[in-house]
Amino acid sequence: MLKNPPLKFIAFFVLLVAAIGGYLLYSITIFSPVNIHFSTTPNLTYHPIKKQDELICYQADQAPREITQKTFRLLVWNLHKGQDAGWQQALNRLAQGRDLLLLQEVLNTQELATQYSSRFPTALYASAFAYLQQQSGVEILSQFAPHFYCAGAKSEPWIRIPKVGAAMSLPLSNGQALLLVNVHLINFEINPTTYEEQLRTLMQLVSQHQGPLVLSGDFNSWNGYRAQIIRKVINEFGLEEVSFEQDHRLRFLGNPLDHIFVRGLNVLNATTEPTESSDHAPLLLEVELAD
Template sequence: MLKRLLVVIVLILLFAGGGTYYSFDIPEQAQVTATVQGKQYSIQCLDAKPKATIDRNGKLQVTVWNIYKQQRDNWQSALETFSADSDLVLIQEAKLSESFSNYLAQSPWQVTMANAFAFLDTPAGVMNLSRQEAAQTCAYLAVEPWLRIPKSALLARYPLSNGQQLTVVNLHGINFAWGLEEYRAQFEALSEQLNEAQGPILLAGDFNTWREERMAVVNYFIAQLGLHEATLEKDLRTRVLGWPLDHLFYRGMVLETAKAPATDASDHHPIIARFRLTK
């Protein structure tokens, strides 16, 4: 039944409204988009020399949220609330609309984005908002096998005050695929970089784990990396068929608090977690 529903959804998206599909602009390769000293850069990996560490006195707060392309009118107030005390905000389904661009331009955030596609000349993908810039940020793309429209991921490295480096992956998982081959390959594309990480790791985002077999792929992947899932005190994560779609996994830090509060500003509820560095 679910497989039949997915096929119907894909057909509607591809063919409804005539040539809607052809309004998509899909990049040939993954690119990081960032603003550095007022200039726009789009490259596969962006290197920088951070002036400060991402944590504050050994504490790090992270917000993970699928912002639903800012389709709800209250997205900005919700984002400001959820990110108020955060050092790092990992957003999925960010749409670089004029209103979002204006908000970002007036905010204190360092902004990097992995553009999955552009619809009517407006880029969309995953986005990192950070209090301090990353030492390196790289973009990854994984093509939806049915829609042929990519999902994106960002892998970023931030210096920490204990002398280590935090490796962060912001991932939007492939959705429209009944088989597991493409879904598994999306995680495997990041495994080499994560296996080489010496310091703490954060792996988070909208994983689209809407059935047991997908969750098994994720569990295998995190077990190989020695990651733990953040235990949520208040777990109101969006679920499909009983399975949560959004996750936050970590390694090499102490989890102090984590919650997933409700919101009507998106079709996903955020995850907000606070960590403490080890000496």
């Protein structure tokens, strides 16, 4: 009589775990390689170029229009999958007067590329998984067309759900290019070895780039080990971290999760806003090309 209840409990637990695992397996689709949606107006054609580790890149067949302006206004924001009320109104307001939006946790069903096509004719969306056919990923919305773009993903070691990064290189009239790297780094890992691998894969683009650049997004830098990895990599590649006049960034144990790093750019203004439209505060940045 004493043995049957534990055996029944174990059997029930095994069946429950199997049922949950089966449901998740059925409900979640992993994209390998990363699923990329790119659009730009006027329509330019792009062809795939040699992959770098886990990055997939595409090169323009025609030369995009060069950018003559010297200053750029950016919004960097994790949208929290649109789970918080008022995110659409907040995004509309924050996007006003911006040249570039670098967004994380964007759902494909939000259709931002379509909604903002008149203001941002170029859109790069990258996702590596879908839950019940709903994708989540990162997106770059730009007023300018790139001469190449890339995306890549790395799977979370525990839950196996991939995190994604994307990049664009925008041609400037001085013969250089402005590189944008939008990251959402691995979260669930105690010993952050895969975390560093994902970051270093994206930094390959930085190592090959000679002009100005912005590296930004949700770094999930929630402990000192991750912050140390970021500092080491950033110093190695000669980037500078942007500090904010008002800093309302989401923190865990005192560590900010979102960052912006620059090279070859002068920071004119950098701030954040408190918000209830996401669990992350939006980061607002204005930069100019350094001499």
